[in-house]
Structure formats: structure tokens, C-alpha cells
Amino acid sequence: VRVGNGAVALAGRRAARSLAVAGAIAIAGAPLAASAAVSAARSREPVLTGISGSHHKGYDQIVFKFAGGVPRHATARFGSLDASPGQYPTIIGGSTAIVTFSKATGTRNGAVAYGQAQQSFALPDVIQVVTATDAHGTLTLGVNLARRTQLSLHVRAGRDRIVLDVRTPGRIRTVHAAFVVAGAATTRLVSRPVLGRATPWGALERLFAGPTPAEQAAGLTFISSAAAVSRVSVSPSGVARVYLVGGCAASTSPVNLSTEIVATLKQFSSVRAVKIYGPDLSTEHPGGLADSIPTCLQPENAIPVPVTLGLLALAGLGVLIGLILAAACMAIGLLRKPDIITPSAYVAERIKAHPVPVGHFEPDMAWPAYPLRQLSADVTRVWTTLRGRWARLWRWPGGRVLWFVLPWSVPAAACLLVAGLTAAVVVTVFMLVTWLCAVVVLVPWTACVAVLRNADGLWHRAMRTEASCPRCYHVTPRPAYRCRNCDRLHRDIRPGRLGAVVRRCQCGALLPTMVLRAAWRLEALCQRCGASLRAGSAARRDVRVPIFGDTAAGKTRFMYAALDSLSAATGRAQMPLTFPDADSEREAGIALALIRSGQDTASTAVALPTALTCLIGRGAGSTLLHLFDAAGEQYRAPSTQEQLTFLDHGHGLVYILDPFSIGVVRDRAAGQSSAAIQAARAAAGDPELAYEQVVSRLRDSGVAADTQRLAVVVSKADLLALADIEAPAESAALADWLSEAGVHNLVLSARHAFAEVRYFSVASVAAASADASRDPGAPLRWLLAARGARVPGQHDGRGPTGNDAVGSDHHVRGATAEVK
């Protein structure tokens, strides 16, 4: 029971020797005394069988487990073990609690019975427990503490354990210690709780304590090199200096004590370099910000320095050659001898990959967007250049035989291998960067292409734009465009592989990509015959109106009289009506002069007609009106009729019916006025025949006539009036009048064949002398309105923005449509 007093006395004697004593003693109490009383015989001394440690709130606890009872006396005091540096790797500073068990031992059958003689703990204050002495019935253990605090020793209720409690006041932080991974030349950081601040000193304390038994079982080990640390300092510039004492044994392992110290100290952000000094206070490089170790820690069996320097020089030379090689290959592959994918080569590739079907055009000759083709060509060229140049290096000097003869062939080969590897790495980085740049560019580029193409398509649908060839009558939403520089045709100008906003022709000229933009900047050509199209084709509203009828029915005169009417009406409304091409302007000028002077127009030549085109309005909202006037003879022969393909693409048809070709009318007129008959020069054929021929042709060609409008124009109304015959102005009445006159087959057929039919009675005279009820411009205004074109009426003063698109008083009066 008096264990405590004896301990105190022991601490006092030790203090007299050299060490401070500050330990507190806890008395085991009655169970301990009773146990001591019954453990008399030496052969029956209690045996220490295990040491374990744990942390509890406010204290660390070390449990000593005994077998055969507990010791008679147990003391704990602060002190110091009489040990030389390096004997106990843990003890580099701090405090030590000496725990002594009297009449006890830690050995059994000559071996340590409680595990390892030195055990480390991951506790804030208790770092390690080591065996000091075990002889003469006294077992002395040293408990290495990070900080001297209060101790408490007592027996646990189970009567086979003595417990040492160590107070841990203050905050607990964490540091890391780097231990070597057994079997691998690496270190691994493990965490340790520490009292107070996390300092390099505290981390080194835990490092030198070694791994815990559990960490040892996990493969961690501490290479001490038989050294201990006497001092650690960190300069403001971040240089940590570690001073070793004791032994300083090198090893053959690539990792040793210096590796562990460096890795442990560099966890602190304030440490930029670690300099380790040996026991003789020497280190390899005392100055600068580089790590440094003492000579004694140099690996004993490392590669000799000259050999290493030679290998490094070889590797450095190889890296240098590799960098030069890579730079040269990039310069050659991209600058001097690049593999340029020209437009013609690109077209050939495209055709080879996707053969052009019959009737389709080859891709356009323009430079493809860089990421889509040239990029891969550049990367491939750089790689092939690198391979070729590197292979050439192996042929120097003197051929391959010398490689096996010359003494420097092995280092040269190693150098070239390093050079090739370096160059390959650089070129690989270049390739990755190139592909990355391509992705960065292609994402917005693709979005831009999609937006522009959709914009083109939306405009095409909204404005009903098309490109009509005036010569071959081919209709397309996208005409071909001629390069301003080299006259090369670009048949698909849409945004795409050849450019998003602009494309570069093979000649180098920049061309706009959208139809909307190209229409105003480039010459548009027919995709089929190559004829020039009207300016703004495919960007302006396009209305095609074929005018057909029998010979001498008055088609040509009606066409120009209608144009004169439109011109007069648009002129009054400040809306321009012009002719976009020279031919149309010249022919219209001559014909309009004849009309306005009251003279007859010339007969139409028996040839395929070229469209007479006029431009109504200005800007992007304007309308191109194409009028097709073929000679009546063209409609009679089936062979020539086949060529009149403008009929197939007409948005509305105008059928000119000569009233004097109707027998009843002609007979009645002859009775009234022979002058009128002579002036009329009536068409000789059956008026229904020409109509039937055209309708049959449309039907045979598969044209959906039931989607078209038909304007039936009874011409020569002025001459009918001369003969005292009044054709009704109103559409339905005029249809009845025609039926009664004997052309009821035409009236009935038209009602079923077309989407909408309207009858007009017109006087093909100049606008200045025309009766408003016989306005020749009315049929065209009606057809234009169906396509969304707003044209003012003959006597409409409201201008082009008036709501009544057709707008004439003639239309208002005349107009009950015959709708199927």
C-alpha cells in the first residue's frame, strides 16, 4: 500500500544525479497491496504481457497488462533514461516518464512477453514506450512524452492491469510523419495528434518514434540510420535545418532517413528546402534553396557519380536533340513542306468517299475549313516527318554496320532513343493541343453554320424566294454563283464544310456563303444551263406567270399592256418597277412604246421564249415577275410543247381568249362592224383547243394544276365595244357569257382543273387610255397577290402599302372568283 512513498524517494535520488523529478504518483490501493503480499516467491513474479494506449477526453491512457497478479510496487516519475543517442530512436527531446514495477518482469522464457520492446502510439502526448531495464525483479519502462504534464498511476478494477494516465491539456492538432513503405522506394504519410501547435519538431518526434504496431503490420517501417535529432530550425526563407546526432549510417536503399525527414518536413508550407546536417555538422550544400543531406547518408552502393553524370549528360543531349528534332519536324511539316489539301484534292477525296450520283454536281472547289481536313493532314505530316528524320539519325554515321563496331554505339543509341521519345512527347502534345483547339473552334462554328443555314431556309420559305432561269426555265432555291476572280462556279453556296460565313474559292477570293448574301454580291447562274439569272434571284420573291393562248389571240399585246398598267400604277404609288436585265428592258421599251402610241405589237417569234422579267419594289422585299410569252404555234405541236417547261413551274397561268375566235361572237360582230372584225384579226383556231392542249400537257407532265390559279383573259374588249358587244366585267357573269357563247367546255374544265379561276375582260391598250373596268393589269395583280406581292391598283392612290394588295377598283367590281 505504500508504493507511492517509495516512488517519491526514488525520484528524489534520481534528481540528485542529474534529472528533474516532477512526477506524480498514484497509489494502487488495497488490491495492489494484497497482491504484493501474496507474491512472495521470485518464480511467481507477475509478468507484463501487454501494453496498450488510448486517448480519452483530457488524457492519454497507457494500460500495462500483467499475468500472475500485479507488481508489488509500481512508481511513475519524470526522469531521463540513461541512454546514448540512437539507442532509443524516439527519445530526441520532450520528457520521459519512468515507470518502474518492482517484483515483476517482462520476459517469459527469455523473450519479451509484452510484444515489442519499443512501441509507438498515435496519441497526443504519449509518443512511445520503451523497455529500459528488466533485471533483478525490477522492470523499468520509459514513456516518452511530448510535453511534461500530470501523471496518475492506478490499478484497474480487473486486478491484472496497471494504468498510467497522462493529462493532455489544450487543443489537439494533427501532423504527419513519412515512413518508408517496405519493399517500395516510397514513403507514406501517417497522421499523428499533437498537443498545441503543429511544428516541425513535433512531426520529427513522431517520425523518430516509428510506426505503430498496426502501421508496421500494414508495411510501414522507419529507417533510423542510427541517428537522432538534436535540433531543428526553420529560417524565414523557408530553409529547415535538421541536426543529427549519434550514428549516421547510409544504406543501399534509395530511401533512407533523409527521405523520411524531407517528406515529413515538407508538409509544412513554411518549409521550402530541408538541409540535414550530420553529426559532424556537415551537409552537402549548405546554401541556397535546395535540399541537402550529409555525406554520411549518401547511399553506399549508389551508381558512381561519374557514371551518373555521364548518363545524365547523355539523357540531356538526347532531350536536346529530341526538342530540336520536334521543332524541326513541326517547321518542316507546317511551314516548309506542308501537305496542303487543295480544293481539288479535297474534292477528289470527297468524290472517292461519296461518288457523285448521276445528275448531281461535284462538290465546289473551295478551301475546306481547317479543322475539318487540313488539321489532320498537318498532324499526319508532322508525324511522318518525325519518323523519317528520326530514322535518318540512325543511319549516321557510316551506315548500320558501324553501330555494332564503334565503342560509342551503345551510348549513341541510348541518346537517340531518348531523343525519339522526347520528340514523340512534344509532337503528341502538339497533336493534343491541335485537336483541342479544333474542338474549341468547331463548337461555335457548327452552331454558326446551323443558324445561318436555317436563316437562309426561313427566308426562302417566308418570302417564297426562288431562282428562275429565263432561258431554260429551271427553277431552284439555290442558284450557282460565279467567283468574281476566276469565274469558277460555286453550286452550293450554303454555309458548311467550306466555310461558315465566307468561303475561300480555289483562286483565293472570298465569297459569301449564304444565298441571302451571295444574291446581292455575286452573279447568279442557272444550275442547269449556266445562263445568267436576274440580280437578286433566290433572295427576292419570285413569281412566274406563263401566258398562253392561240395564235393571234393577243398574248403579247396583253403582256405589255398589263406591264404598262402595272408601271403606271406603281409609278403613282412611288413604287419602282424596273427591268433587271438589258434584254427585258430593251424589249419592254420597244413594246411599251408601241402600246402607248396605239400601234400593234410585233408577232412573237416561233421560238422558245425568254422570260420578260420586271422587278417590282425595292430591297429584299421586292418581287421578280417573270412573264413567259410563247408563240401560239408552240402550243400546237406536241414536239415543241414538250419544251415549254415554264408551264410546269408557273405560279399562275394566264389564258388569252380571243372573243373573235368564238363563232357566235364573230358572226354577231360581223353584223355590227366590219371594221372591228378587220382590226381584231381574229385567231383562226378553236379557242378551246389551245386551252385543252396546255391542260393536257400539264396533266401529262404530272404538274399539280389544281394548286395553280388560272386567269382567263378575254382580250380585245375595246374592239368588242366597237362592234357593240359588251362582255361583262364581272368574273362570274363573264364565265356565263362565255358559256352562252359556246365555250362552256372550257369554263367547266377550268373549274375542275385549277385551284381558282377568274375571268377578266381586258382592253390591251395603254394605261393612259384604258377603261378601269378593262384594266389589263388586273389579271397580273390577282396572280401576284396570291404570292404575297403587294401591287397597287390602276386607280389606287394609297400606294403599295394599301391593304387591297390587288387593290384595283376593277378587282373590287369584277371579282367573284370561280373557286372549285
Added chain:
Amino acid sequence: MMGVPPTYVLFRVVTVTVTVLLLLAVGFGLRGHGPFHPLGGYGNSALNWLRVTTGVRIR
């Protein structure tokens, strides 16, 4: 002589420049500088390994 589009030249200049800058940044990073300074740990480890293994100090 057919001229190469300026966009080709521009793209090549950009990619080569980015490659060079990237390699330089990695090089500086291995020495603990620049945007890739976290690579400095690997650089130090390599130098340490070299020093420990061969006794040769590069810097």
C-alpha cells in the same frame, strides 16, 4: 502558286504557340513556378530520387 488561306496559317501559329507555352509551363511547374506549380512536388521527388540514388545533385 495557290495561296494557303490565312486561317490555316493562323490556326497553325496558334496551335504551335499553345504547345510551346504548355511545355514551358510544365517545365516551370516542375520547378515549382507558374500556373502548374503543384508539379513542383514531382520535380523535387525526382531530384531527390536522383540525389538519393546516385548522389548527383542537379540544383
